[in-house]
Amino acid sequence: MHLRRFLSASVAALAVLGAAACGGSDGPTDTTEGADLVIYSGRSESLVAGVLEDLEQQTGVKVGVRYAGSSELAAQLLEEGEATKADLFFSQDAGALGALAKAGRLEPLDPAASEQVIDGFADPGGLWVGTSARARVIAFNPQQAPEVEQMTSVDAVLDPKYKGKIGYAPANASFQAFVTALRVAKGEDGAKEWLTKFKANEPRKYDNNVLILDGVDKGEVALGLINHYYWYERVAEKGADAVTAQIHFLGADDPGALINVAGVGILKGTDQKAAAEKAVNYLLSDEAQQYFADETAEYPVIEGITSKHDLPPLAELEKSSIDLNELDSLETTLAMLNEVGLT
Structure with missing residues (x-):
């Protein structure tokens, strides 16, 4: 079953997938009209609006954002294909990014982006990169x-x-x-x-x-x-x-x-690749990483950033050995949840 068709059939049972990302958006859900760079964000507006506003100021690129659940947006992007107006996908988890990568919907990133992050927090094929853990x-x-x-x-x-x-x-x-x-x-x-x-x-x-x-x-x-x-x-x-x-x-x-990541990927077919690369680089900058560490209490994916929160050090956590790239079978997971009756 195609992922979009499955999600369309089960969206009511999933209590509106637009609320799936960290509590859902809590204000305007679509500001993409007239934007130079369109971001589909599976991360909630309450968590990331600040850093995306900073991104706009620091890069000089007019940013528009559509907020919804990561799985809903991944399904929408698969349906829209190269006709999508999205340039960048900002996902709450690696699985949705992996699903798009598997479907051939992501552009290769500049290798320098993946090289910046802690080992294991980027796609080995260079199609997406983690922004926080x-x-x-x-x-x-x-x-x-x-x-x-x-x-x-x-x-x-x-x-x-x-x-x-x-x-x-x-x-x-x-x-x-x-x-x-x-x-x-x-x-x-x-x-x-x-x-x-x-x-x-x-x-x-x-x-x-x-x-x-x-x-x-x-x-x-x-x-x-x-x-x-x-x-x-x-x-x-x-x-x-x-x-x-x-x-x-x-x-x-x-x-x-499991230690998962939020992350970003550039959509294949974008005519704003340079602006999208600026956005990726900004989200990996010390400024943005400090935002994630302090404002959202997440783990930075770049070495050398400390948090104001008393988090146990990421390097000292004993965690699941599962490779994040194995989390790309979102469709099968949703089907199983539906079959068992946990939606």
């Missing part, structure tokens, strides 16, 4: 599930004692990437078995990771599957004493310890 973690309410601190595998959340007490966001691109990682690690049958057991535990569906964290913090659920930076942003906003929820890095070679 994030770790999957388990958020937990220490009053309800203190034992989460001892977990070393995401398999532990399948314990029947967590029935009705787990939060997840099926429309979120990072959750979909996690499911793809499950498929890579466990095989198709193993992943389907895991998801079937997860479904049997009656997890509570949320529209996004922010709401999952809210649910854990308030005790609506005992634990939730999110990315690390939501918690650090919450602590920075409210103070550690005002946040009940905690997070746990699994510290193991496990799909639940």
